[in-house]
Amino acid sequence: DAGITQSPRHKVTETGTPVTLRCHQTENHRYMYWYRQDPGHGLRLIHYSYGVKDTDKGEVSDGYSVSRSKTEDFLLTLESATSSQTSVYFCAISEFPGQGVHEQYFGPGTRLTVT
Amino acid sequence: AQSVTQLDSHVSVSEGTPVLLRCNYSSSYSPSLFWYVQHPNKGLQLLLKYTSAATLVKGINGFEAEFKKSETSFHLTKPSAHMSDAAEYFCVVSDPGGSSYKLIFGSGTRLLVRP
Numbered sequence: 001d002a003g004i005t006q007s008p009r010h011k012v013t014e015t016g017t018p019v020t021l022r023c024h025q026t027e028n029h030r031y032m033y034w035y036r037q038d039p040g041h042g043l044r045l046i047h048y049s050y051g052v053k054d055t056d057k058g059e060v061s062d063g064y065s066v067s068r069s070k071t072e073d074f075l076l077t078l079e080s081a082t083s084s085q086t087s088v089y090f091c092a093i094s095e096f097p098g099q100g101v102h103e104q105y106f107g108p109g110t111r112l113t114v115t
Numbered sequence: 116a117q118s119v120t121q122l123d124s125h126v127s128v129s130e131g132t133p134v135l136l137r138c139n140y141s142s143s144y145s146p147s148l149f150w151y152v153q154h155p156n157k158g159l160q161l162l163l164k165y166t167s168a169a170t171l172v173k174g175i176n177g178f179e180a181e182f183k184k185s186e187t188s189f190h191l192t193k194p195s196a197h198m199s200d201a202a203e204y205f206c207v208v209s210d211p212g213g214s215s216y217k218l219i220f221g222s223g224t225r226l227l228v229r230p
Contacts (some may be wrong), residue, residue, distance in 0.1 A: 040124075040222055040223075041222060042205055042220030042221055042222045042223050043159075043220045044220070045217055045218070048217070058217070059165070090158060090159065092218075101208055102147060103149060103161050105161070106151075106158040106159040106160075106216055107158055108120075108151055108157065108158045109157075109158055
């Protein structure tokens with residue numbers, strides 16, 4: 001298994017509170033991604049990073065921010081959590097997408113419940 | 116824009132019988148295609164990937180998929196289902212746009228294996 005950990009693995013929080021999820025990798029891969037998984041939607045990209053301090057938005061970025069100060073860590077922050085952000089969040093990593101096939105490797109997920 | 120459609124949300128088979136999970140894609144590029152598997156309360160694991168080197172791709176645990184450009188399909192098959200194959204399966208296409216190779220997920224097919 002790729003060396004990807006996510007913390008916390010489970011969290012329950014109240015509406016309006018800030019929440020930060022952490023993804024840590026030991027593979028030294030350049031690219032990191034945050035997805036959310038909801039029934040019937042597969043996985044949807046929230047934000048991704050293509051290097052330290054280099055990030056960009058995915059298809060469902062509203063209400064989320066990210067930061068990457070080190071190669072190995074990628075943080076996802078919900079500035080003010082809402083019930084619609086109740087979901088399972090997955091982090092993924094991939095090597096620099098030069099020539100070839102660009103598979104991603106996934107962490108174990110964080111289950112977030114916003115009450 | 117790239118997209119992927121998984122034609123069945125649920126598939127039920129008996130142990131020992133063949134498995135067929137259907138996937139159609141839409142792509143204006145020469146696509147990279149993947150199948151991922153997710154066991155209950157686990158992260159996603161790469162089953163196989165299409166690299167354009169061969170249209171029949173073999174993956175882990177006896178699964179294989181055939182890329183058919185004329186039909187824009189990438190169906191996943193296995194000759195004989197095991198109880199341990201019960202999981203959710205995602206067909207994924209890579210979108211080589213911008214500064215990252217994003218993954219576009221299908222909505223998933225849940226495979227049930229009956230004893």
